[in-house]
């Protein structure tokens with residue numbers, strides 16, 4: 756059984772999707788053992804507590820140097836015996852040392868079809884604003900491993916979502932979450948916990964039985 760540690764900063768709807776998938780028996784070989792927040796007021800912490808999941812808070816501003824923050828985060832993740840780290844709306848950039856310490860063991864969910872509308876500055880509503888501005892007809896979400904390049908790690912799963920007439924960034928954000936993010940993130944986590952993801956040359960393949 757793999758220990759899953761989820762990193763959050765806000766509302767935690769993706770965390771909720773993971774909790775629901777776990778309850779539904781869809782993550783057979785993993786267990787959410789801890790939720791770590793960058794923000795003590797994140798509603799995601801309440802979701803964790805309501806489900807009896809251990810929580811912790813680690814704030815960048817409590818450390819003078821970024822390297823000290825990174826070391827503290829690595830120690831915390833090691834203390835929690837994390838096998839898999841899931842970034843579910845975690846708003847603090849991870850340092851290279853954290854990424855190296857957990858190579859191909861950190862999964863992020865991004866609200867677009869990478870490589871469109873991703874990279875530095877593309878987070879939250881901005882992603883959907885840009886998709887609408889460009890006039891794409893299809894967008895979606897991507898679950899990927901985290902490497903040193905922002906949104907550049909090996910892609911695990913993607914799901915497309917149609918853009919509809921009259922969409923606003925807010926409406927599109929909601930549809931992308933409901934139709935894509937909340938579905939593929941638990942699926943990617945389940946695949947990882949089942950040891951079904953192989954990474955070769957920065958590309959993943961699913962190991963079939």
Ligand code: GRF
Pocket residue numbers: 764765766767768769770799843844845864865866879932936
């Ligand atoms: C999601 O849109 C996710 O794609 C992005 O941050 C948002 C988090 O939302 N990385 P929530 O906290 O899971 O509700």
